[in-house]
Amino acid sequence: MIALETQGLKRRFGAFVVTNDVSLRVERGARHALIGPNGAGKTTLINLLTGVLKPSAGCILLEGEDITALPAHRRVKKGITRTFQINQLFGEYTPLETLALAIGERDGIGGNLVRDLGSFDDVVDEAAELLSRFGLGSVMGQRTATLAYGKQRLLEIALAFASKPRVLLLDEPAAGVPEDERHEVLKIVSDLPGDVTVLLIEHDMDLVFSFATCITVLVAGAIFAEGPATEVANDARVKAVYLGESA
Numbered sequence: 001m002i003a004l005e006t007q008g009l010k011r012r013f014g015a016f017v018v019t020n021d022v023s024l025r026v027e028r029g030a031r032h033a034l035i036g037p038n039g040a041g042k043t044t045l046i047n048l049l050t051g052v053l054k055p056s057a058g059c060i061l062l063e064g065e066d067i068t069a070l071p072a073h074r075r076v077k078k079g080i081t082r083t084f085q086i087n088q089l090f091g092e093y094t095p096l097e098t099l100a101l102a103i104g105e106r107d108g109i110g111g112n113l114v115r116d117l118g119s120f121d122d123v124v125d126e127a128a129e130l131l132s133r134f135g136l137g138s139v140m141g142q143r144t145a146t147l148a149y150g151k152q153r154l155l156e157i158a159l160a161f162a163s164k165p166r167v168l169l170l171d172e173p174a175a176g177v178p179e180d181e182r183h184e185v186l187k188i189v190s191d192l193p194g195d196v197t198v199l200l201i202e203h204d205m206d207l208v209f210s211f212a213t214c215i216t217v218l219v220a221g222a223i224f225a226e227g228p229a230t231e232v233a234n235d236a237r238v239k240a241v242y243l244g245e246s247a
């Protein structure tokens with residue numbers, strides 16, 4: 001089953017075509033990587049998928065439903081959620097408070113959740129369970145600003161995951177994370193439930209190949225190559241264009 005699909009997706013900025021007739025199919029439950037050189041249009045594509053940008057042409061289907069006209073918040077409700085490239089957490093809150101806020105927001109719970117956390121057992125239980133899944137169980141009571149950067153990135157992903165997405169879009173989740181923490185970040189994402197589809201932008205090829213079952217290579221806004229990770233890794237054209245090796 002196809003979880004997420006684009007058909008003939010185009011985006012222009014003035015005369016400059018940044019997304020060029022992209023028809024992408026992401027299988028349900030896939031660990032799908034989107035790679036390509038700087039400026040290839042990867043983030044723009046994610047922005048189109050989430051509704052941050054409107055396409056100039058083409059459409060986007062989530063499990064067969066056309067979501068092209070929906071605003072960003074309606075897409076989240078439909079089950080497509082992203083994380084961002086830039087760390088956007090509240091440093092003074094603990095991971096538990098941060099997650100509780102996200103769950104409260106999702107469920108429309110009013111009041112001061114952070115101040116009255118003790119009165120919201122269900123929220124706290126769900127937050128704690130999520131934090132354990134993301135390797136944050138032992139640090140859930142520490143100020144977020146004091147956490148290792150890899151843990152902060154995991155908290156961002158846990159926040160996105162709190163909205164119960166069917167499709168999770170990750171824009172360079174390991175960017176800025178020290179080498180020894182990167183694999184943990186991607187391993188935890190890879191181990192998310194099998195019915196959650198993950199589309200990931202990543203520059204670190206080691207991470208891409210350890211994570212992805214399927215890879216799409218974007219070059220100059222268009223799909224240049226696509227297929228199972230092993231095939232794309234061995235594609236001489238991809239090596240030449242993207243990996244900087246001679247074909």
Ligand SMILES: Nc1ncnc2c1ncn2[C@@H]1O[C@H](COP(=O)(O)OP(=O)(O)OP(=O)(O)O)[C@@H](O)[C@H]1O
Binds near residue numbers: 037042
């Ligand atoms: N709002 C905008 N107005 C004009 N041009 C834009 C805008 N947003 C992006 N672009 C251009 O579109 C192209 C693709 O940018 P995008 O950020 O999507 O690429 P990317 O593949 O994500 O790059 P990187 O790997 O460096 O993050 C770039 O040339 C960029 O300058």
